[in-house]
Amino acid sequence: MAEFYVEINAQANGDHLVHNAACSLLPAKDGIRYLGSIASCASAVKKAAESFRQVNGCPQCATSCHIA
Template sequence: MASYYVNKKAQPNGDHEVHKSDCRYLPSLENRKYLGEFSNCKDAVNEAKKTYDKSNGCYTCSNECHTS
């Protein structure tokens, strides 16, 4: 299980990226929302979509859930 966060600030394309807690691109404390503990990024992205419809996995730490 890993802790996941979603970036409160959207990327230029409108995506809110989902990151693992150990990602080097993890947003600052004020710019991230804790999603919970998940065994995979797909469940974390689904949780993020409850707040931000346009959520996407981070290319670096959640690549299997990253879409272009």
Template sequence: MVSYYVSTQPQSNGEHPVHRSGCEHLPDEPHRVFLGSFVDCHEAVKSAKRHFPYANGCAVCLQECHSG
């Protein structure tokens, strides 16, 4: 299982990116929320959308879960 985080700061398009642990774009500690460990990124993004409806997978570390 992999650890996932969501950025608490939206991007210019309003989305809150979800990152895999170790991503080069993972925000610093005060600007992210630990979502938990999941089998795949689809579950992580689903979890993030409970708190941030416009969550989306990071275009770098979660390409398979990035829409748009």
């Protein structure tokens, strides 16, 4: 299990990126929403999609869930 967060503000392409807690690209606390302690980035992306229409995994810390 890992702690996951989603960016509140979308990227230029509309993506809200999902990060794990150890990611060096994780924005400041006021720019993220805690998703919880989740087994995989795929599950974290699904959880984030409950709040945001366009979600993607971080290209650095959630590579298996990142769609280029």
